Amino acid sequence: MKRILVVANWKMNLNTHEASTLLHRYHQHIATHRDIEVVVAPSLLSLQPLSVEMDRHRFRLASQDAYFKDEGSYTGEVSFAMLRDLVHYGIVGHSARRVYFGETLEVIREKVAAAVRNGITPILCIGETKQERDAGETKQVIHDHLTTALKNITSDEIENIVIAYEPIWAISTFDGEPAKPSDMQKAIEYIRFQIKELYGERAAKAVRVLYGGSVSDDDASVFLGIPGCDGVLVGAASLNYAKFTGIVDAAYRLARERRPS
Ligand code: 13P
Secondary structure: OOEEEEEEEEOOOOHHHHHHHHHHHHHHHHOOOEEEEEEEEOOHHHHHHHHHOOOOOOOOEEEOOOOOOOOOOOOOOOOOOHHOOOOOOEEEHHHHHHHOOOOOHHHHHHHHHHHHHOOOEEEEEEEHHHHHOOOOHHHHHHHHHHHHHHOOHHHHHHOOOEEEEEHHOOOOOOOOOOOHHHHHHHHHHHHHHHHHHHHHHHHHHHOEEEEEEEOOOHHHHHHHHOOOOOOEEEHHHHHHHHHHHHHHHHHHHHHHHHHHO
């Protein structure tokens, strides 16, 4: 059975002290569960201190971004190579990177490869804009994002990659339109279909696919319950320990229902 993945993306929020306080709250309210994996992606600055404070049996760390070269004259950047002993996961190609920082699919491809090369599991974010959706281009965008970003990935490596479907229009910081679970199910099915085309049936089943976009405690069970959805990537609600605990609780309930008695 695949473990349900619940990822907190704190984005550019919380200084180191605030991050530590929120992690402390997570520790108080979120228990270990063998079928759930809870991952925290704080700012780059908080990764090191949180790695010391964190109960690693309970939580895992993720980076929000990193540069694809391992070292060199790239002022201001931090590489996946530098993060390799610190994080288990690395978010790659988040729409904020694409929209605000002009990150191209080619750069995302290099970053996916760099994460894998350094033993970090990429959480590859894909998803269309509102304009693309309105133009009926969702499948085309999913196809383009996947085929470009995974170009350097072998069939041995693909099963260890997480794909997060985050339609840009459903993210609270963008247009914030509510996503329909039936549409999300179709998109997730299409992602698996593309993985099957590229890597075969086994990989399509094994790869973990998450949904992200305005997930909160009141609707988490709906998104987690979508067939083929292996977890959620949470932004705003992850900054509130009560809401995030509610999301993890929804995952607990689902895991309990799924586990054969
Ligand atoms: P929200 O949950 O705030 O919509 O953010 C989603 C997201 O971008 C997670 O990476």
